[in-house]
Amino acid sequence: DAGVTQSPTHLIKTRGQQVTLRCSPKSGHDTVSWYQQALGQGPQFIFQYYEEEERQRGNFPDRFSGHQFPNYSSELNVNALLLGDSALYLCASRGLRTDTQYFGPGTRLTVL
Amino acid sequence: TQLLEQSPQFLSIQEGENLTVYCNSSSVFSSLQWYRQEPGEGPVLLVTVVTGGEVKKLKRLTFQFGDARKDSSLHITAAQPGDTGLYLCAGLQVAAGNKLTFGGGTRVLVKP
Numbered sequence: 667d668a669g670v671t672q673s674p675t676h677l678i679k680t681r682g683q684q685v686t687l688r689c690s691p692k693s694g695h696d697t698v699s700w701y702q703q704a705l706g707q708g709p710q711f712i713f714q715y716y717e718e719e720e721r722q723r724g725n726f727p728d729r730f731s732g733h734q735f736p737n738y739s740s741e742l743n744v745n746a747l748l749l750g751d752s753a754l755y756l757c758a759s760r761g762l763r764t765d766t767q768y769f770g771p772g773t774r775l776t777v778l
Numbered sequence: 779t780q781l782l783e784q785s786p787q788f789l790s791i792q793e794g795e796n797l798t799v800y801c802n803s804s805s806v807f808s809s810l811q812w813y814r815q816e817p818g819e820g821p822v823l824l825v826t827v828v829t830g831g832e833v834k835k836l837k838r839l840t841f842q843f844g845d846a847r848k849d850s851s852l853h854i855t856a857a858q859p860g861d862t863g864l865y866l867c868a869g870l871q872v873a874a875g876n877k878l879t880f881g882g883g884t885r886v887l888v889k890p
Contacts, residue, residue, distance in 0.1 A: 670820070699878070706883075706885075707882055707883065708866050708868075708880035708881050708882045709866070711879065711880075714875075714877075765826070765870055765876060766823060767878065768823075769821050771818065772818075772820050
């Protein structure tokens with residue numbers, strides 16, 4: 667049983683570009699959350715998707731958007747990249763009746 | 779400003795020593811989770827504490843939830859090099875739609 671998978675592993679972009687990160691949840695999970703983890707800090711909640719809709723959002727600008735597909739996989743899109751967007755982006759999934767989230771290995775985004 | 783404050787931020791000890799990591803907040807949480815994260819990987823859940831005053835043990839790790847459900851501690855007895863990693867506490871607020879808020883993390887280095 668595969669856990670949460672994310673792609674790509676690493677990504678380098680330049681300021682102003684756009685990026686799309688992908689996440690496949692653990693089998694049987696239907697809720698996906700995205701987090702941004704800057705170097706040396708704890709993860710910060712970006713948003714959560716359930717039933718293909720954004721259900722909650724953290725304190726992130728509209729440049730950060732997402733999508734959830736019918737198979738529960740999800741994408742995180744970031745437009746107009748800034749240097750400060752450089753971070754590890756984590757995806758976590760959970761089932762409907764549990765509070766336990768399982769994290770993927772993350773995508774390391776570097777903005778030059 | 780972090781909703782959850784972890785201390786210390788960094789801890790370096792010799793193998794066999796004990797250590798304690800603290801997680802404090804002015805907010806009440808439905809439950810509190812502790813994770814360990816290793817370089818290049820996502821956080822892995824160690825334990826969830828739910829009841830005020832609850833103590834849970836996981837081998838050499840002891841977790842405690844404060845009576846008021848605002849703070850928690852993680853104590854490691856006879857630390858080993860394999861305990862090295864980033865320890866994160868995260869508070870769950872059911873009233874906020876199961877939103878998980880992370881502390882800034884404590885980086886633990888256990889030297890052989």
